[in-house]
Amino acid sequence: MLNLLNQHRTVRKYTDKTISSELLNQLLEAACRTSNTGNMQAYSIVVTTDETIKKELAPAHFNQPMITQAPVVLTFCADFNRVTQWCEQRQAEPGYDNFQSFISSAIDALLAAQTFCVAAESAGLGICYLGTTTYNAQEIINTLKLPKLVVPITTITVGYPDGNPEQTDRLPLKSVIHYETYSEFSSEVIDELYTEKENSDFYKQFIAENKKETLAQVFTDIRYTRKNNEFFSDKFLLALKEQGFLK
Amino acid sequence: MLNLLNQHRTVRKYTDKTISSELLNQLLEAACRTSNTGNMQAYSIVVTTDETIKKELAPAHFNQPMITQAPVVLTFCADFNRVTQWCEQRQAEPGYDNFQSFISSAIDALLAAQTFCVAAESAGLGICYLGTTTYNAQEIINTLKLPKLVVPITTITVGYPDGNPEQTDRLPLKSVIHYETYSEFSSEVIDELYTEKENSDFYKQFIAENKKETLAQVFTDIRYTRKNNEFFSDKFLLALKEQGFLK
Numbered sequence: 001m002l003n004l005l006n007q008h009r010t011v012r013k014y015t016d017k018t019i020s021s022e023l024l025n026q027l028l029e030a031a032c033r034t035s036n037t038g039n040m041q042a043y044s045i046v047v048t049t050d051e052t053i054k055k056e057l058a059p060a061h062f063n064q065p066m067i068t069q070a071p072v073v074l075t076f077c078a079d080f081n082r083v084t085q086w087c088e089q090r091q092a093e094p095g096y097d098n099f100q101s102f103i104s105s106a107i108d109a110l111l112a113a114q115t116f117c118v119a120a121e122s123a124g125l126g127i128c129y130l131g132t133t134t135y136n137a138q139e140i141i142n143t144l145k146l147p148k149l150v151v152p153i154t155t156i157t158v159g160y161p162d163g164n165p166e167q168t169d170r171l172p173l174k175s176v177i178h179y180e181t182y183s184e185f186s187s188e189v190i191d192e193l194y195t196e197k198e199n200s201d202f203y204k205q206f207i208a209e210n211k212k213e214t215l216a217q218v219f220t221d222i223r224y225t226r227k228n229n230e231f232f233s234d235k236f237l238l239a240l241k242e243q244g245f246l247k
Numbered sequence: 248m249l250n251l252l253n254q255h256r257t258v259r260k261y262t263d264k265t266i267s268s269e270l271l272n273q274l275l276e277a278a279c280r281t282s283n284t285g286n287m288q289a290y291s292i293v294v295t296t297d298e299t300i301k302k303e304l305a306p307a308h309f310n311q312p313m314i315t316q317a318p319v320v321l322t323f324c325a326d327f328n329r330v331t332q333w334c335e336q337r338q339a340e341p342g343y344d345n346f347q348s349f350i351s352s353a354i355d356a357l358l359a360a361q362t363f364c365v366a367a368e369s370a371g372l373g374i375c376y377l378g379t380t381t382y383n384a385q386e387i388i389n390t391l392k393l394p395k396l397v398v399p400i401t402t403i404t405v406g407y408p409d410g411n412p413e414q415t416d417r418l419p420l421k422s423v424i425h426y427e428t429y430s431e432f433s434s435e436v437i438d439e440l441y442t443e444k445e446n447s448d449f450y451k452q453f454i455a456e457n458k459k460e461t462l463a464q465v466f467t468d469i470r471y472t473r474k475n476n477e478f479f480s481d482k483f484l485l486a487l488k489e490q491g492f493l494k
Contacts, residue, residue: 001248001369005277005362028424030252032417034361035376038470039415046425053427082422083466086437090463095473099480103381107401110354111376114281114361115252122248129282129358134350145428154354168286170279175329177275178293180300181392190333216339219330223285226342233346 004122009167011126014159018071023123031116036108042101043109044079045116046144046152047072056143060136061155066128070157075133075140076113078105078245080149097149102245106153113154126161129154135232137239148244169197251369256414258373261406265318270370278363283355289348290356291326292363293391293399294319303390307383308402313375317404322380322387323360325352325492327396344396349492353400360401373408376401382479384486395491416444 028045036043048054049072057075058067067073080096087094095101117127133140133155140152175193185193194215197203203215210218220226240246275292283290295301296319304322305314314320327343334341342348364374380387380402387399422440432440441462444450450462457465467473487493 001251002273002277002366004248005366006280008280008282010282025420026249029420030249032420032423033253033255035255035257035364035374037378038466039417040466040471041418041423044423044425044429046427046429048427050427079423082432082437082440085432085434086441087463087467089434089437090461092461092463092467093473094463094467095476096471098473098476099484100381100476101471101480103483104378106353107357107378107381110357111361114358115365117282117358118362118365119249119252127282131284131351131354134347134354143428144425147429147431150429170286171288173272173276173279176279176288176291176326178291178391180293180295180297181390182291182293182394182397184394185329185332187332187336190329190336193329194333214337214339216334216337216341219285219287220334220339220341224287224343224348226340226345229342229345229347233348236350237346 005118008121009165010128011159011161011165012066012128013162014070014126015162017160019125019159024072027116027119027123030119031112034112034115036111037104040083041108042078042080042083042096042105043112044077044082044150045112046075046077048075048144049073053143057140060139060143061130061132064130064132066130066157070159072158074113074116074156074158075144075152076109076154076156077146078102078109078151078153080105081147084149097244099240099246102151102240106151109153113156117156120158124160125158128157130157134236137236138242141239141243146243151240151243151245169200171197252365255368256412257375258406258408258412259313259375260409261317261373262409264407266372266406271319274363274366274370277366278359281359281362283358284351287330288355289325289327289330289343289352290359291324291329291397292359293322293324295322295391296320300390304387307386307390308377308379311377311379313377313404317406319405321360321363321403321405322391322399323356323401323403324393325349325356325398325400327352328394331396344491346487346493349398349487353398356400360403364403367405371407372405375404377404381483384483385489388486388490393490398487398490398492416447418444
């Protein structure tokens with residue numbers, strides 16, 4: 001099992017082989033066994049295989065080719081719609097149109113998503129997460145016809161891998177682990193943590209291709225800029241309001 | 248593997264056996280292989296084993312006994328602190344003090360958390376998620392000394408299981424799965440989805456113990472009330488502001 005988890009790599013190219021509905025159901029059943037808040041199961045998973053709908057989704061994901069190329073696209077959503085409807089039919093007054101309910105249902109959706117990915121990889125499938133989901137939530141809401149109190153939080157494309165992509169690097173474990181309480185980093189420690197990454201041929205080429213002086217500048221100036229982060233922050237907050245999770 | 252995932256149950260009681268640092272490191276390494284946004288690894292995991300600090304954390308988790316009883320408590324955090332410091336040391340201007348950056352780093356922290364749980368269960372450990380983390384984030388921030396741009400998003404207690412708790416029920420798969428686009432539920436379908444749950448002896452007793460008429464009322468009137476949800480929404484939004492993720 002640890003071996004499987006340690007072999008994880010993102011798969012962006014898939015063969016033509018379809019995923020049987022029996023296998024897909026098994027993977028979804030396993031995902032739904034994941035821990036969730038109060039066992040309310042306040043999340044939903046939209047399974048998209050239809051070519052037309054995949055094409056409609058594609059622009060929201062900046063036309064990354066996985067969306068149309070993968071046999072299955074899964075959109076994981078924070079979802080208090082079903083719970084709210086159930087309450088209303090049971091003489092109970094629901095109070096889930098707020099930010100904390102969004103957060104707890106988003107957490108549940110994400111934990112289920114990751115269980116799905118582990119299950120899928122154990123069955124020989126490859127997955128790719130799309131971070132574009134919270135950038136363009138409103139467009140996805142429109143395409144997938146998500147009602148109030150349903151907000152997409154992540155998207156996974158899944159299929160049989162075409163090729164075996166390289167594993168990406170990770171920082172040394174101590175970059176993310178703190179013992180007992182949080183330890184602030186000295187500038188020397190930061191240098192040490194990033195040395196191997198910054199000195200690798202892969203990233204040296206990556207910096208050159210992006211015409212930047214440092215790897216960090218590729219992130220701040222090109223990939224995750226302040227301007228985009230602020231634009232998509234406002235957009236996602238607006239989507240949360242429109243869907244009823246924020247006043 | 249599917250068998251392991253399908254056997255998942257929440258473990259709230261642990262034996263005295265400690266988790267070796269070798270095993271814990273292996274599980275954390277596997278967790279850190281999980282997909283993450285742009286491979287920035289914008290999350291952190293605070294590992295707490297010290298009795299004094301666990302006792303300090305306990306009130307934030309409403310003194311649920313797992314916190315002090317479990318050998319290891321893991322607090323998973325959205326964390327743009329390290330990335331920001333790295334950028335500042337590399338002539339790059341970071342722009343991660345916003346909501347979208349919080350969301351992407353929270354997603355990454357949660358996906359890593361779930362991989363940790365799967366890995367831990369495969370090694371014979373038991374885990375429990377604590378949803379109280381986002382209720383009392385500010386208190387956890389204080390106890391764990393989390394700097395700006397670090398916000399706790401979930402907590403896991405982990406240890407060797409003392410006993411084998413019952414598995415909790417799940418709604419039929421079709422309660423959470425939608426094909427192609429979202430299908431709204433008719434009231435008849437809602438009734439059908441919840442019938443088995445509502446008619447089980449376990450929940451009939453649960454309703455009676457809570458002195459309510461319907462299961463939904465236990466959720467709306469006792470467990471997840473509007474008043475609490477709104478109170479903790481404001482409190483978490485304030486913590487996001489204090490930590491620099493929200494204007």
